[in-house]
Amino acid sequence: MGKAIWEVEDEYFKLEPLTKEMIKKAEEKLKIKLPQSYITILNEQNGGSIKFNSYPTDVPTSWADDHINVDHILGIGPKDSIVQSEEIIKEWDMPEGLILFNGDGHTWVAFDYRTVSSDPSIIYVDNEDDMIIKIADTFDEFLERLYTEEPEPFDDDDDFQMKEYSKKDLEALIQQDNVEEISDALSYLSQFESDVSWVSKQFLQLSNHPNDYIRNEIANLVWSFLTYRLDDETIQDFIEIFKNDSDMDVRMYAEMISEKLNYSYEDLKRDLNFDTQVSFSYQDHIYHINKHSNQWHISDYELDFQSFSTTEELLKQGKLEGKSLKEIWDHVKIL
Numbered sequence: 001m002g003k004a005i006w007e008v009e010d011e012y013f014k015l016e017p018l019t020k021e022m023i024k025k026a027e028e029k030l031k032i033k034l035p036q037s038y039i040t041i042l043n044e045q046n047g048g049s050i051k052f053n054s055y056p057t058d059v060p061t062s063w064a065d066d067h068i069n070v071d072h073i074l075g076i077g078p079k080d081s082i083v084q085s086e087e088i089i090k091e092w093d094m095p096e097g098l099i100l101f102n103g104d105g106h107t108w109v110a111f112d113y114r115t116v117s118s119d120p121s122i123i124y125v126d127n128e129d130d131m132i133i134k135i136a137d138t139f140d141e142f143l144e145r146l147y148t149e150e151p152e153p154f155d156d157d158d159d160f161q162m163k164e165y166s167k168k169d170l171e172a173l174i175q176q177d178n179v180e181e182i183s184d185a186l187s188y189l190s191q192f193e194s195d196v197s198w199v200s201k202q203f204l205q206l207s208n209h210p211n212d213y214i215r216n217e218i219a220n221l222v223w224s225f226l227t228y229r230l231d232d233e234t235i236q237d238f239i240e241i242f243k244n245d246s247d248m249d250v251r252m253y254a255e256m257i258s259e260k261l262n263y264s265y266e267d268l269k270r271d272l273n274f275d276t277q278v279s280f281s282y283q284d285h286i287y288h289i290n291k292h293s294n295q296w297h298i299s300d301y302e303l304d305f306q307s308f309s310t311t312e313e314l315l316k317q318g319k320l321e322g323k324s325l326k327e328i329w330d331h332v333k334i335l
Helices: 020-030 036-044 082-092 139-145 167-176 179-192 196-206 212-226 232-243 248-261 265-273 311-317 325-331
Strands: 054-056 067-069 098-103 107-112 121-126 131-136 278-282 285-292 295-299 305-308
Touching: 020 082, 036 139, 054 139, 067 107, 082 098, 082 248, 098 121, 121 139, 131 139, 167 179, 167 196, 179 196, 179 212, 196 212, 196 232, 212 232, 212 248, 232 248, 265 278, 265 311, 265 325, 295 311, 305 311, 311 325
Parallel strands: none
Antiparallel strands: 054 067, 098 107, 107 121, 121 131, 278 285, 285 295, 295 305
């Protein structure tokens, strides 16, 4: 490929560096030969977000009339990788022989190994519309045709502003079963309502809603905004509900929330080695660890601001409430 592909500042889906042993194990497990162009880009970075967001199609799809969304490529590793393809295919009742390297559950982009064991074509799968179409003869062609779809410009007078909702507003919407506006109200209240106990009760009530979109929204908002604010018993209630949901995406959030709860000091050290920002709550206060201007910082963006030359210095010398990060880590909650 003649253009750089990886969005190096984004850590999402990025795995540990690829090795020949990892490639060998993946090919043996999947019983196929991976395209060399795929291996080449993984040697640069093992999966992650890409600098593009679209791929052209000759037929309309659920995304658009002339393209699909492609903003990441999965790498090879124990999770969030192509190695999980067989399990996902069974879960979504897709044809055997597909190796999934981009997708969100409802739609996927995949290597098509249904009739070959090497040199696969590339297909797009839409499970909601029951659509499978070939979009490229080779992975090289797929890489070359990726592009960025620019968002349509909008008038400054129409700038988006989040509509405000009260407790009574949400309760009324629930009575009306107004799905679209319930979602908007949930998003607002999860971020701005101080009565977390009341919010959690509404979310628990709606977590068994028959509409998949509402349940997905509940799971996403709990993971995004509420995990660190809820008491241990309530968050475990949510995990159990999400874990037993009929929708795969909701069940995925149960795992993601559990990962936040079990985020260890060793996980912190690992992520700092990958220059990943880490935000957490300690003693009801929000802190951020990040890197900029060639230095590492612990800050609350208000009063506390500590700077260090290296991650080693940060871990040894950084103090919150007079204690090191290692000393407090069992008592922090990841945002």
